[in-house]
Structure formats: structure tokens, C-alpha cells
Amino acid sequence: MSERTIGGVILDLRNISLSFGGVKALTDISFDVREGEVRAIIGPNGAGKSSMLNVINGVYRPQQGQIAFHGKTRHDMDTHEAAAQGIARTFQNIALFKGMSVLDNIMTGRNLKIKTNFLQQAIWWGPARREEIEQRRKVEEVIDFLEIQHIRKTPVGRLPYGLQKRVELARALAAEPKILLLDEPMAGMNVEEKQDMCRFILDVNEQFGTTVVLIEHDMGVVMDLSDRVVVLDYGRKIADGLPDEVRGNPEVISAYLGQAH
Secondary structure (H helix, E strand, O other): OOOOOOOOEEEEEEEEEEEEOOEEEEEEEEEEEEOOOEEEEEOOOOOOHHHHHHHHOOOOOOOEEEEEEOOEEEOOOOHHHHHHOOEEEOOOOOOOOOOOEHHHHHHHHHHHHOOOOHHHHHHOOOHHHHHHHHHHHHHHHHHHHOOOHHHOOOEHHHOOHHHHHHHHHHHHHHOOOOEEEEEOOOOOOOHHHHHHHHHHHHHHHHHHOOEEEEEOOOHHHHHHHOOEEEEEEOOEEEEEEOHHHHHOOHHHHHHHHHHHO
16 A cells, blocks of 8 residues: 655635525634645534535635635635536435446546547547547446445445445546545444445545545544544634644534533
8 A cells, every 4th residue: 555645735725704694604714635635624513514515616605715726716616617626525415326327326427537529429439439438447447446346237226325325435536536525424334334434535545645525423533534633613613733632622522522422
């Protein structure tokens, strides 16, 4: 397994504030993400964690603040632009096409990589044929990497929950992201499934060099996987640092760790 190297800041969020009507979801939050790291966002339910991921990949547009990605600063991120620039996402509630096979679901992750036009694809000639063969080769690599060869032709809706989560990760990886946003990738999993998912996340990070931004409630997982942790509570940042620093922070213990741990 290759050694991981953590580089400079790839994503910088400055003074982000987001409101829905009169409800403040995020208030003046700043933190950065370094290239090649696993960056965790933690906090109690309703802390604003998923809202922050939605700001990063352009689903929500903040009323205040700036986002700098690869040194380019803007007020917000457009969803298509985010995907095109290499930000991929999994969701808290699985967002797969349940009637489609595992293979076809993962192929949808390659959509932005397709260069041939609709007519060329329709007649499956020349460049379109070569391109589809190449797209399928990339997808098969992801399938092998995540050890889901045995279910590649199975409709996703027939799979147990843990495997559906792995297929969703596969679809995100098929886009060859620079930053992978994972929204509670281990929610609802048993111990064995969590161990598998932890291993895959570390392998993605170490072997592909993919930067990972992770929301997760399991503190053991967060402390084992993360290089740095940012803590939100009621839409505000209350801590940011190394896992051990965050674990010992009195505000964090009061707001989050003290609740269930």
C-alpha cells in the first residue's frame, strides 16, 4: 500500500453563512481541506454537517462567505461545475437507481467523462464504441477495487443495505474525483460492514490519492480515519484540529461526545 502524502490547501471555506428563511443552518464557518487528507466533519444532529457538504458541491448557495477551490475564489459553487472539477458525493440516504444493475448504476458516474455526442453513441460507431469500451474498463476497475464483482449484474434494489452503500461509493469513485464527499457512509451498517467501509475509504485515499471529506457519527471511526476534524454545533464551528486535540476539547465533549459517549 502506497504511503499517503498530504499537500497544500485544495479547498478553503471562509466565513460561510447559510439560512433557510429565518433559520440559520451555518453561521460564519471557516475551515480548509488539504490535498490528500481525510478531513472529518462531526457534530450532533442538526449541527449543519450535511448543509456544509451541500455548500461544497453546490446544492446550496450560501448568503455570505467565499469558497476557494484550487486557488480560484467564488461566492458559491455550481453543482455541474463542482462535478466537472472533480468533486463527487455520496448521500446520507442512498441515492441509487434501484431498478438498474450495479454495473449500470456505476456507469452513470462516468457521464461527465463521455466526449462523443448523442448521435455517435446512438449508432455506436468508431469513437463512441472505443469510448464506451474505455468507460467500461474504468468501471470494471472500480468494481474490482471494491470487491463487488459477484453482484455486478444484480439490480441494486435487491441488495442488502451495506452493499448498496458500497455501490454508491463505487459510483462516486467512477467519476475519478479529486475530492470525495462522504455523508455518513457507515450509517446503519453492522460492525463487519463498517470495518469493510473503513478499509475501502483508507485504500481510496492512500492508493488513489483522493482527498476525502467525511461526515460520520461513529467516533471510533472518525478518530481512526481522520487526519483533522472540524466540529460543528448548532451551525457554528466549535473546534478544529487533530483528532486527539478535538477529543479532549471541553466544548466538544459537552456538545457532542458527552451525549452518547
